[in-house]
Amino acid sequence: AQRVTQPEKLLSVFKGAPVELKCNYSYSGSPELFWYVQYSRQRLQLLLRHISRESIKGFTADLNKGETSFHLKKPFAQEEDSAMYYCALSGGYSTLTFGKGTMLLVSP
Amino acid sequence: DTGVSQNPRHKITKRGQNVTFRCDPISEHNRLYWYRQTLGQGPEFLTYFQNEAQLEKSRLLSDRFSAERPKGSFSTLEIQRTEQGDSAMYLCASSLVTGPDTQYFGPGTRLTVL
Numbered sequence: 001a002q003r004v005t006q007p008e009k010l011l012s013v014f015k016g017a018p019v020e021l022k023c024n025y026s027y028s029g030s031p032e033l034f035w036y037v038q039y040s041r042q043r044l045q046l047l048l049r050h051i052s053r054e055s056i057k058g059f060t061a062d063l064n065k066g067e068t069s070f071h072l073k074k075p076f077a078q079e080e081d082s083a084m085y086y087c088a089l090s091g092g093y094s095t096l097t098f099g100k101g102t103m104l105l106v107s108p
Numbered sequence: 109d110t111g112v113s114q115n116p117r118h119k120i121t122k123r124g125q126n127v128t129f130r131c132d133p134i135s136e137h138n139r140l141y142w143y144r145q146t147l148g149q150g151p152e153f154l155t156y157f158q159n160e161a162q163l164e165k166s167r168l169l170s171d172r173f174s175a176e177r178p179k180g181s182f183s184t185l186e187i188q189r190t191e192q193g194d195s196a197m198y199l200c201a202s203s204l205v206t207g208p209d210t211q212y213f214g215p216g217t218r219l220t221v222l
Contacts, residue, residue, distance in 0.1 A: 098150030
């Protein structure tokens with residue numbers, strides 16, 4: 001069975017502070033990991049995927065197979081980063097298994 | 109707007125009634141997915157189609173739920189004899205399997221069962 005755990009429901013930081021949203025997964029094979037974001041009143045959208053190794057809006061995430069983690073990081077948070085963030089895993093099929101999400105609040 | 113669209117956006121129904129939702133994927137996307145999201149949870153997979161073939165169904169998809177994609181374009185999700193536990197946001201997503209297979213989500217249909 002595959003599972004994604006996001007231990008924090010809410011992460012509150014001040015503008016300019018570093019951000020780390022935690023994600024741990026459980027999967028016996030070789031997973032593909034994603035971060036999706038949902039801004040207020042908008043639809044769920046892909047932020048980044050580990051195979052792309054991109055930096056989107058200053059966010060990065062590294063897949064650590066030893067720790068089965070895929071934490072999302074940004075060195076300096078901006079107010080516009082406030083949103084709901086979901087970590088997701090794709091195993092042998094194309095379907096996604098999502099975590100419960102972490103709400104990021106960036107205060108001025 | 110060329111993104112995934114879903115109709116209706118909101119549906120309120122009484123327990124025991126049948127409801128049907130529609131999803132129009134991004135044009136030429138051959139995969140279409142249905143997810144359900146309840147309060148405080150992430151989206152949970154229900155079923156997916158590649159073209160018109162339904163390839164996988166979750167155990168969450170009870171026999172009261174049925175999904176179709178008759179011509180490999182739009183899809184419908186029907187819930188028969190609705191129960192209060194069916195109240196949720198129903199999300200549709202589509203992807204192009206020959207590409208990076210990124211799933212693009214629709215705005216969702218919020219179902220409230222009274």
